[in-house]
Amino acid sequence: MKLKNLIALTAIALTGASSSAAVAEDLTLCWASWDPANALVELSKDYESKSGNTMHFEFVPWPNFADRMLNELNSGGKLCDLLIGDSQWIGGAAENGQYIKLNDFFKKEGISMDDFIPATVVGYAEWPKNTPNYWALPAYADVVGWTYRKDWFSRPELQKEFKTKHGYALGVPSNLAQLKDIAQFFQNRKIDGKTVYGAAIYTERGSEGITMGVTNALYNYGFEYENPKKPYDMPGFVNSAKAVKGLEFYKELYDTSTPPGSSDWYMSEDIDAYKSGQVALQMNFAFVWPGMNADPNVGGDRTGYFANPPGPGGHFAQLGGQGISVVANTEHKDAALAYIKWFAQPEIQKRWTAMGGASALRAVVEDPAFPTKQPYNQAFLDSMAIVKDFWAEPSYADLLLAMQDRVHKYVIAGQGTAQEALDGLLKDWIETFEDEGKL
Amino acid sequence: MSSTPMERAAKATPRLLAKRISGISDRGIAWLFVSPTIFLLLAINIFPLIWTIYLSFTNYRANRIGREVKFIGLRNYERILSDPDIWQTMQATAHFLLGTLFFQVLIGFSLAWLINRKFKGNDLWTTIIVLPMMLSPAVVGNFWKFLYQPQTGLFNYVVTFFTGVDPSSYTMIGDVALAPWAIIIVDTWMWTPFVMLICLAGLRSIPDYLYEAASVDRASKWRQFWTITIPMVLPFLMLAVLFRGIENFKMFDLVVQLTGGGPGSITELTSINLKREAFEKWRTGYASAYAVILFVTVFGLASIYVKALNKVKER
Incomplete structure (x- = not known):
């Protein structure tokens, strides 16, 4: 009898233990506050219903996103279980033990990085770069590209005037020089009785704006972060004559083709300028494209999309986007990993793109129907094929702020020359890597 | 008992x-x-x-837990004091400080002098004048950012009304020459009422019999102003300058919202620069040295000023 009681008690205890293990958990996912985040809230309802866990979201506006989230990581906070962090944070988060390494988890769950766009794997998941060490699952593929006012471009009188002036047709620019010609052509032009301007470009100083903009010119004129054969060897690459030309190009674009008062503009200001009909061209991350397409004033046939045009030194576009990581401090590691497993499913990735997200899964973007599904999809694919990213080193913030400061001083404030700006940037970066013990 | x-x-x-x-x-x-x-x-x-x-004598970084902390002597101090960018932020701070103090004292005292006169609606005007100071600096920074917008902002249109200059031809917060004045204008708008209130307290503390005695001695209004009003209000005025000076030396929120320190770093005040070093670049040792230098500077200046204030009070 005693033995029977003991068995019964053990059975009850085990049942209790297993049921407590299956108790629903509260997960918090942190990301930037923008349209795709709202789509993720909707998408995650599927995870909630299937897992029984409850999802909470902490979304921070873009200008404060890096500041807020890096403080959270550095202070060992427990706010986020899952973080969709910027691609450049991966080095610091990996080396400082702030993200959980996902290799074993991917292997166990059969998640292969070969299934994702290679550039997004390198950009969002790997540290050190180009090694199979994964700290995130590519979550949102993004890249800087351009939108233009197709309806203005197609006006016969403007086409005629442009052709007479420049000798080629007004249309999607085939290089950066043409992009500048077009932007200058529209600057201070009267369209439908209203003064319009050439282009809304990134000029923001406080976070990462002007760097994310100017690199689209620098890369394509021949700027390189380091000697491809010798890491951290930067003299002659960062401040090369080609890089100087690229920086001068961006300044000229700012000086001659942007709306007055655009000295501190980033994503939202560019969106506003374009949607309100102030500018003919808009530089912005591809995430804005669905919103442009749906806009009642500028959407549909009135807007076209194209990848960043090539320059004399190459053809690149600044990588945006993020990977999803499990924060090392989480008390819900298993539930957080389960979320990533759920999110990685092809079916969910397909729905993610359909709802306004941007999947990096090859099965989604390489679907033959994808390029024509939306008017901007081809431009997105063209852009993703030419991406290049900023440093993703642990000292990323130092490197970024130095660039923000040097570039803003030259491009916006007009202080010094392009050569001085890049020489100064080189000096700052060398100092940072010396402090890091990498030089 | x-x-x-x-x-x-x-x-x-x-x-x-x-x-x-x-x-x-x-x-x-x-x-x-x-x-x-x-x-x-x-x-x-x-x-x-x-x-x-x-x-401040180490290479410590608060975001690198586990990294060896090395004693580096005076290196942080050397780097700060020989960095032209730091000197530029000091210069920007001095310009901001002197500009705001000058205008706030001038306008604050003038307003107090006017409000001190008895007229109908005196209390209402006092309330209206002190309204800006009740707002949050971040809010003030944000809405002045809109007011300064060359295409839609009110400021440029008001200037156009008086001068005829095209509103789209210049931008207050995007121009290197105008941005330092843009932050001075906003801070003056917000904090002049504070100086006014202190001056008003000073003006109201002057006994009427002093003016009556001066009138009996046939002193002109101008003479009464320089020999009674100014000396009696001076300690109050100096106190207001001390408060505003300390506040503006650590000015952060309003300027960050308004210009973010730009264009370039033309309006990057020391507190903004220090925050970037400490909590964005996470150069904790370097930022500590920077904070020590600022502390010594403020402490030294404030001590000299307080001594001068005490001398004025003793007169």
């Missing part, structure tokens, strides 16, 4: 406590009472100060 307060306190003290502290001297009891305050002061003021001074 009623007992003294001390006797009443002694009677009210429980026997056990009285017995326990009976062997302690008055000095001991005094220490007992002030020790919590001293402990708090040491914990939240003195210790962080000493710790900051220690960190």
Whole structure:
């Protein structure tokens, strides 16, 4: 009898233990506050219903996103279980033990990085770069590209005037020089009785704006972060004559083709300028494209999309986007990993793109129907094929702020020359890597 | 016969406590009472100060837990004092400080002088004038950013109304020459009422008989102003300058919202620069040295100023 009681008690205890293990958990996912985040809230309802866990979201506006989230990581906070962090944070988060390494988890769950766009794997998941060490699952593929006012471009009188002036047709620019010609052509032009301007470009100083903009010119004129054969060897690459030309190009674009008062503009200001009909061209991350397409004033046939045009030194576009990581401090590691497993499913990735997200899964973007599904999809694919990213080193913030400061001083404030700006940037970066013990 | 307060306190003290502290001297009891305050002061003021001074001689980074912290002597101080960018932020701070103090004192005193006169609606005007100072600096920074927008902002249109200059031809916060003045205008708009209130208190403290005596002696209004009003208000004015000077030396929120320190770093004040070094670049050792230098500067200037203020009061 005693033995029977003991068995019964053990059975009850085990049942209790297993049921407590299956108790629903509260997960918090942190990301930037923008349209795709709202789509993720909707998408995650599927995870909630299937897992029984409850999802909470902490979304921070873009200008404060890096500041807020890096403080959270550095202070060992427990706010986020899952973080969709910027691609450049991966080095610091990996080396400082702030993200959980996902290799074993991917292997166990059969998640292969070969299934994702290679550039997004390198950009969002790997540290050190180009090694199979994964700290995130590519979550949102993004890249800087351009939108233009197709309806203005197609006006016969403007086409005629442009052709007479420049000798080629007004249309999607085939290089950066043409992009500048077009932007200058529209600057201070009267369209439908209203003064319009050439282009809304990134000029923001406080976070990462002007760097994310100017690199689209620098890369394509021949700027390189380091000697491809010798890491951290930067003299002659960062401040090369080609890089100087690229920086001068961006300044000229700012000086001659942007709306007055655009000295501190980033994503939202560019969106506003374009949607309100102030500018003919808009530089912005591809995430804005669905919103442009749906806009009642500028959407549909009135807007076209194209990848960043090539320059004399190459053809690149600044990588945006993020990977999803499990924060090392989480008390819900298993539930957080389960979320990533759920999110990685092809079916969910397909729905993610359909709802306004941007999947990096090859099965989604390489679907033959994808390029024509939306008017901007081809431009997105063209852009993703030419991406290049900023440093993703642990000292990323130092490197970024130095660039923000040097570039803003030259491009916006007009202080010094392009050569001085890049020489100064080189000096700052060398100092940072010396402090890091990498030089 | 009623007992003294001390006797009443002694009677009210429980026997056990009285017995326990009976062997302690008055000095001991005094220490007992002030020790919590001293402990708090040491914990939240003195210790962080000493710790900051220690960190300023190291390469410590708060975001690199586990990294070896090296003693690097005066290297941080050398780097700061030889960095032209730091000197530029100091220059920007000095320009901001002098500009705001000049205009706030001038306009604040003038407003106080006008408000001090008895007229209909005096209280209403006082309330209207002090409204800006009740707003949050971040809010003020944000809405002035909109006011300064060349295409839609009110500021450029007002300037156009008076000067005829095309509103789209210049941008207050995007122009290197205008941005330092843009932040001075906003801070002056917001904080002049504070200076006005202090000056008003000074003006109202002047006894009427001084003016009456001066009138009897046939002193002109101008003479009364320079020999009675100004000397009597001067200590108040100096106090207002001290408060505003300290506040503006650590100015952060308003300018960050308005210009973000730009264009370039033309409006990057020392507090903004220090925050970037400490909490964006996470160069904790370097930022500590920077904070120590600023502390010594403010402390030194404030000490000299307070001495001057005391001399004025003694006159």
